[in-house]
Amino acid sequence: EVQLVESGGGLVQPGRSLRLSCAASGFTFEDYAIHWVRQVPGKGLEWVCGISGNSANIVYADSVKGRFTISRDNAKNSVYLQMNSLREADMALYYCVKDLGPMVRAVILENWGQGTLVTVSS
Amino acid sequence: DIQMTQSPSSLSASVGDRVTITCRASQNIYMFLNWYQQKSGKAPKLLIYGASNLQTGVLPRFSGSGSGTDFTLTISSLQPEDFAIYYCQQSYSAPWTFGQGTKVEI
Numbered sequence: 001e002v003q004l005v006e007s008g009g010g011l012v013q014p015g016r017s018l019r020l021s022c023a024a025s026g027f028t029f030e031d032y033a034i035h036w037v038r039q040v041p042g043k044g045l046e047w048v049c050g051i052s053g054n055s056a057n058i059v060y061a062d063s064v065k066g067r068f069t070i071s072r073d074n075a076k077n078s079v080y081l082q083m084n085s086l087r088e089a090d091m092a093l094y095y096c097v098k099d100l101g102p103m104v105r106a107v108i109l110e111n112w113g114q115g116t117l118v119t120v121s122s
Numbered sequence: 123d124i125q126m127t128q129s130p131s132s133l134s135a136s137v138g139d140r141v142t143i144t145c146r147a148s149q150n151i152y153m154f155l156n157w158y159q160q161k162s163g164k165a166p167k168l169l170i171y172g173a174s175n176l177q178t179g180v181l182p183r184f185s186g187s188g189s190g191t192d193f194t195l196t197i198s199s200l201q202p203e204d205f206a207i208y209y210c211q212q213s214y215s216a217p218w219t220f221g222q223g224t225k226v227e228i
Binding site: 045059062 | 167171209
């Protein structure tokens with residue numbers, strides 16, 4: 001069974017940093033792209049960034065480019081999201097999501113974690 | 123960015139009804155369109171990918187159709203467990219954008 005478990009969310013002041021982690025199991029990790037998708041509670045979905053199975057292909061939404069960094073460690077079956085210069089607009093539930101394929105291309109979001117909540121407030 | 127617009131934003135239906143949700147893209151996305159279901163307090167679930175391909179394990183009362191800019195998700199006979207919010211998402215080009223959602227209510 002595919003499992004994705006996010007951690008690292010919490011309360012942070014504007015301008016500060018936070019690092020999210022996603023621990024994956026139940027599939028051959030390096031064969032699939034992984035994405036972060038966020039959702040303000042009660043609102044819609046926003047794709048944030050994605051990383052290919054071999055880390056060669058990384059894509060960011062413009063709203064986070066230059067502030068967020070996605071990375072993965074295939075030896076640890078884990079993906080990370082380093083979030084710097086956080087804004088109130090970044091406040092959301094962050095989902096770790098497995099793609100149907102290995103590349104960050106024709107993105108199909110097959111399996112979702114339960115999310116970790118990031119609150120940005122002074 | 124490609125804009126995705128769903129209609130209606132919400133609908134009321136009864137168990138057994140046939141329900142259709144529409145998604146329109148701001149440009150041609152061929153068949154690069156996916157549908158998700160999100161129940162209250164839960165993560166979204168992939169229902170349909172590539173406009174019409176049923177995800178493994180999804181019951182066949184769900185179906186998708188369309189190409190180009192206009193797409194539909196149909197639930198042939200609404201069941202109690204189908205009351206949820208449904209999102210479309212284009213997978214044609216980055217950034218991969220979602221519709222605003224359609225809430226299916228009793």
